[in-house]
Amino acid sequence: MDDASHHPAHPHGGSFPKTQVNRVKRVPDRGRYDKETIYAILDAALVCHIAYVIDGRPYCTPTAFWREGDHLYWHGSSASRMIRTQAEGVPVCLTVTHVDALVMARSGFHHSINYRSVMAFGTAHKVEDPDLKLRLMDNFIDRIYPGRSKLIRQPNKQEFKATTMMGMEIETASGKIRDKHVADEEEDYEAVPAWSALYPVVQTIGAPEDCARQLPGLTRPDAMEDFVPGARLDDVMAKTYRRRFGG
Amino acid sequence: MDDASHHPAHPHGGSFPKTQVNRVKRVPDRGRYDKETIYAILDAALVCHIAYVIDGRPYCTPTAFWREGDHLYWHGSSASRMIRTQAEGVPVCLTVTHVDALVMARSGFHHSINYRSVMAFGTAHKVEDPDLKLRLMDNFIDRIYPGRSKLIRQPNKQEFKATTMMGMEIETASGKIRDKHVADEEEDYEAVPAWSALYPVVQTIGAPEDCARQLPGLTRPDAMEDFVPGARLDDVMAKTYRRRFGG
Numbered sequence: 001m002d003d004a005s006h007h008p009a010h011p012h013g014g015s016f017p018k019t020q021v022n023r024v025k026r027v028p029d030r031g032r033y034d035k036e037t038i039y040a041i042l043d044a045a046l047v048c049h050i051a052y053v054i055d056g057r058p059y060c061t062p063t064a065f066w067r068e069g070d071h072l073y074w075h076g077s078s079a080s081r082m083i084r085t086q087a088e089g090v091p092v093c094l095t096v097t098h099v100d101a102l103v104m105a106r107s108g109f110h111h112s113i114n115y116r117s118v119m120a121f122g123t124a125h126k127v128e129d130p131d132l133k134l135r136l137m138d139n140f141i142d143r144i145y146p147g148r149s150k151l152i153r154q155p156n157k158q159e160f161k162a163t164t165m166m167g168m169e170i171e172t173a174s175g176k177i178r179d180k181h182v183a184d185e186e187e188d189y190e191a192v193p194a195w196s197a198l199y200p201v202v203q204t205i206g207a208p209e210d211c212a213r214q215l216p217g218l219t220r221p222d223a224m225e226d227f228v229p230g231a232r233l234d235d236v237m238a239k240t241y242r243r244r245f246g247g
Numbered sequence: 248m249d250d251a252s253h254h255p256a257h258p259h260g261g262s263f264p265k266t267q268v269n270r271v272k273r274v275p276d277r278g279r280y281d282k283e284t285i286y287a288i289l290d291a292a293l294v295c296h297i298a299y300v301i302d303g304r305p306y307c308t309p310t311a312f313w314r315e316g317d318h319l320y321w322h323g324s325s326a327s328r329m330i331r332t333q334a335e336g337v338p339v340c341l342t343v344t345h346v347d348a349l350v351m352a353r354s355g356f357h358h359s360i361n362y363r364s365v366m367a368f369g370t371a372h373k374v375e376d377p378d379l380k381l382r383l384m385d386n387f388i389d390r391i392y393p394g395r396s397k398l399i400r401q402p403n404k405q406e407f408k409a410t411t412m413m414g415m416e417i418e419t420a421s422g423k424i425r426d427k428h429v430a431d432e433e434e435d436y437e438a439v440p441a442w443s444a445l446y447p448v449v450q451t452i453g454a455p456e457d458c459a460r461q462l463p464g465l466t467r468p469d470a471m472e473d474f475v476p477g478a479r480l481d482d483v484m485a486k487t488y489r490r491r492f493g494g
Contacts, residue, residue: 021304026327047346047360051298051307057268058305060298060342062364080273095307099294099480102452107399108388109406113294117309141355151441152354159356182458185400194398195465196458201480205349206447211429218442233346233448 021121022174032175041118041175042067043241044234045096046144050074052092052124054085065094066143068245070170072120073127073136078164086124086166094120094168098234102199106184106192114198118175122168133165139244146243147223203233268368269421279422288365288422289314290488291481292343293391297321299339299371301332312341313390315492317417319367320374320383325411333371333413341367341415345481349446353431353439361445365422369415380412386491393490394470450480 015033016022024031032038048065051058061082065074072094076083086092101114127133137160138149155163182196207229208220220227226239241247262280263269271278279285295312298305308329312321319341323330333339348361374380384407385396402410429443454476455467467474473486488494 026324046349047344047362049296049298049307049309049342049344051296051305051340053300053303053305056300057338057368058298058300058340060296060307060340060366062296062342062344062362064360077273091304093298093305093307095296095309097294097296097309099450102293102391104392104395105399107406108384108396108402109410111388113311115294115309119307121304137355141358144349145351148351148441149355151439152352153435153439155355159354163356181456184458184460188400189460190462192398192400193462193465194395195467196461197455197467198458199455199474200453201450202453203346203448203450206449208444208446209428211431211443211445213429213431213436214443215437215440218440220442220444227446 016170016172016174018174019172022119022172024174024176030176030178032177033173037177038118038120038173038175039067039247040238041098041116042072042096042120043247044098044238046233046237048074048094048096050082050092050094052082052085052090054081064140064144066140066241068139071167072122072170073140073165073167075137075140075163075165078162083126083164083166087126087164089123089125092122092124092168094122098203099201100179101201103182104196104198105182106188106194106196110182110184112178114178114180116175116177116179118173120170120173122171124166124168127165127167130160134160136165136167137163143241143244144237145224146226146240147221151221204230205233205236206230263417263419263421265421266419269366269419271421271423277423277425279424280420284424285365285367285420285422286314286494287485288345288363289319289343289367290494291345291485293480293484295321295341295343297329297339297341299329299332299337301328311387311391313387313488315386318414319369319417320387320412320414322384322387322410322412325409330373330411330413334373334411336370336372339369339371339415341369345450346448347426348448350429351443351445352429353435353441353443357429357431359425361425361427363422363424363426365420367417367420369418371413371415374412374414377407381407383412383414384410390488390491391484392471393473393487394468398468451477452480452483453477
């Protein structure tokens, strides 16, 4: 999909057009194409999985990432296989998945998982501009830990060189959500005496464990007030994201 | 990597040989190639992300899966794009990631995430034998919910046809683990007055929510005793896996 044909279709807000690439074919009523839904799923996530191709073979690598406008960014070692491949400008699919529940039905067919997922498609490029790269490095930290880039040591020359910042414009994307209870065949509710239930699944943060070599007098910065032990990680990430980028 | 050259190198137990495909290049001391470690990471997971290629483009799809010996299995709608593509016998990379902690260091460079991940490579094939397919459908349910396949309605003809079971032999794989606290540059411990800590991250199950149309008198089966509200999902999955497949 080239830029000229695509950009006019999704300025700000709005939806990604359904194409052969992003159309949700299986259980199409779970498909979501509006940016509000897709960006909410992305911005609540810390980690994604990125698919890319080397010599015709697919690879799937987990990595931390974040969104700025219609762009997604991630980073890696300049020496890593993923980054060396993607630096050349290759098509990637960046996928985020939140697991929300296990759903036990009265037939195997209707067992399910509640989830929110996004598949975002684009062409990964290396961020070459050093000023932009430095700003992105700060944003990456601050997107997770509000205000932290100002508290820590800035990258030295060697670290800056060893880190490659990758980005892609979201050319198209789709979201997929299942958010309901057991849904069985009508006749099975009466006919099948199997206990059926939904188990919620949440990912949470615990109490912080201080570095053993902490300088005296340091405590959690006020800007990190969203980091409440027991909080859902997706909630924390959504809140810290809004602190940095609004919305 | 063809079978003849590969199988002799990893019979039972043992390790996957390091090749260009699976070698962990970035932070190589985090790399793991022994089956015990790799299988423990896989068997503690409910969901994986599978990368595959259509018309030269990578796709990354989340799905539930499980392992039997050196094979991995997953399923999908016979109509889905992923399944239709993979049924033809295509290379895939199946990746599992457990996020264990956020690690806040004194420089951006040393910020990290504790995790356990596996990338498993192979060629996906459709399971054609109907008896094996039916057995796998039961195993898929029982691997998550011990004994449940005997309690629920068996697949009818239409469901059986609409479900494609996919499998792959693990041709090669690598694990990657980070499991440590803050690790800063020596001079930064004193020089940088930034609160530094690790936040544990866990994924847990909650209390079950009964189906609103539950038949009277049904309660959680004893075989599901691992499903304790508040339990870690990776622990539950590892335990229910062992109940079905031993180890």
